[in-house]
Amino acid sequence: MKKKLGLNKKKFFPVSMPDVTRKDIIAVNKALKAGWISSEGPEVKKFEKNFSKYIGHKYAVAVSSGTAALEVAVKSLNLKKGDEIIVPNFTIISNALASIKQNLKIKLVDCGKFDWNMDISQIKKNISKKTKAIIATHIYNFPLRIDLLKKICKKKKIIIIEDAAEALGQKLNKKLCGSYGDISTFSFYANKQITTGEGGMITTNNKKLYEKSSSLRNLSFGKKDRFNHDDIAWNYRMTNIQASLGISQLKRINQIVRTKQKIGLEYYKRLKNNSNLYIPKIKTKYAKNIYWVVAILILNKKLKIDAKKMMNKLKNEGIATRPFFWPMNKQKILKKYNISKNASFPNSNYICKYGLYLPSSLKLKTSEINFICSKINKILKK
Numbered sequence: 001m002k003k004k005l006g007l008n009k010k011k012f013f014p015v016s017m018p019d020v021t022r023k024d025i026i027a028v029n030k031a032l033k034a035g036w037i038s039s040e041g042p043e044v045k046k047f048e049k050n051f052s053k054y055i056g057h058k059y060a061v062a063v064s065s066g067t068a069a070l071e072v073a074v075k076s077l078n079l080k081k082g083d084e085i086i087v088p089n090f091t092i093i094s095n096a097l098a099s100i101k102q103n104l105k106i107k108l109v110d111c112g113k114f115d116w117n118m119d120i121s122q123i124k125k126n127i128s129k130k131t132k133a134i135i136a137t138h139i140y141n142f143p144l145r146i147d148l149l150k151k152i153c154k155k156k157k158i159i160i161i162e163d164a165a166e167a168l169g170q171k172l173n174k175k176l177c178g179s180y181g182d183i184s185t186f187s188f189y190a191n192k193q194i195t196t197g198e199g200g201m202i203t204t205n206n207k208k209l210y211e212k213s214s215s216l217r218n219l220s221f222g223k224k225d226r227f228n229h230d231d232i233a234w235n236y237r238m239t240n241i242q243a244s245l246g247i248s249q250l251k252r253i254n255q256i257v258r259t260k261q262k263i264g265l266e267y268y269k270r271l272k273n274n275s276n277l278y279i280p281k282i283k284t285k286y287a288k289n290i291y292w293v294v295a296i297l298i299l300n301k302k303l304k305i306d307a308k309k310m311m312n313k314l315k316n317e318g319i320a321t322r323p324f325f326w327p328m329n330k331q332k333i334l335k336k337y338n339i340s341k342n343a344s345f346p347n348s349n350y351i352c353k354y355g356l357y358l359p360s361s362l363k364l365k366t367s368e369i370n371f372i373c374s375k376i377n378k379i380l381k382k
């Protein structure tokens with residue numbers, strides 16, 4: 001009987017849950033009823049306009065994912081085969097794939113052990129006369145010091161593609177992430193600050209890059225004769241339905257960021273004194289952590305608990321987690337490109353084995369965070 005009523009059911013904590021409100025649903029319904037269901041229609045243009053205004057870039061191009069945004073952005077630079085591009089070693093594979101697909105020579109840079117972004121001193125060492133671009137990706141929590149990077153790149157005329165997929169609403173020195181790049185990319189996958197189901201955006205102040213990106217996401221239809229195409233391009237268009245959801249979600253970005261910060265703070269308070277793990281703090285001199293994900297790193301190897309073991313133990317308690325990225329130097333499909341030759345990546349290797357991230361849905365209650373942290377502290381005894 002108890003079972004029938006679900007009373008024995010353990011509570012399950014997903015890693016993230018999209019936050020779709022009544023207003024979002026009304027907005028999507030309106031777009032559907034208006035009959036604009038493909039990428040034609042007013043909402044895509046409106047979303048681009050609202051988004052570029054929010055970021056502080058002149059132009060925006062809506063696309064079908066953050067991966068698509070990266071592919072289009074890299075191709076829009078019109079680099080030559082063999083030109084060098086600096087790419088983070090610890091990131092989503094989309095950064096490397098966008099570069100490989102344009103036949104660029106990738107130079108990988110390791111991250112910090114506690115700041116999981118690219119190590120700026122390593123970036124400097126990897127710059128050569130052939131370096132034409134860098135994919136500057138913000139990873140998990142604190143932003144990459146792209147303000148420092150900009151100074152270096154300006155001198156050397158290196159183009160910055162800022163991958164702000166994880167960092168919408170995150171500020172670096174009071175300026176939004178995504179506003180620093182020569183060209184910037186974003187993702188609206190369901191686990192991001194705002195979602196369109198799947199989706200992405202490119203922003204820039206550069207008219208030429210904007211025009212090229214707009215063309216590339218839309219099969220580069222011929223300017224003179226429509227079906228005589230101008231380039232090898234993609235159909236990476238965003239639909240009007242998705243854009244209507246994006247517009248509605250973007251309206252409450254500040255509120256979403258505040259909620260994420262609150263969740264991060266509750267976790268931080270409960271885990272910061274556990275010396276067997278590391279959790280990023282709530283702020284540094286240059287940024288407030290908006291905790292896109294609440295990530296932790298296991299520090300004490302003697303406990304013989306790596307991320308995989310920890311994830312299984314938490315799963316048994318109904319707590320879903322995700323492992324950290326699998327770094328580029330360890331990707332089997334990238335071996336043949338020799339991109340990690342003669343370089344070592346000790347920090348990426350460590351954090352991919354010992355890092356994981358925790359439930360951080362916007363609706364998570366403090367009592368639930370308390371429960372999750374008590375389990376973590378018990379497994380990784382203080």
Ligand SMILES: Cc1ncc(COP(=O)(O)O)c(C=O)c1O
Pocket residue numbers: 065066067068091092094137138163165166186187188189199200
């Ligand atoms: C840093 C970064 N860049 C790009 C992407 C790709 O975005 P999408 O999943 O929309 O293709 C992700 C995905 O989470 C990401 O974390």
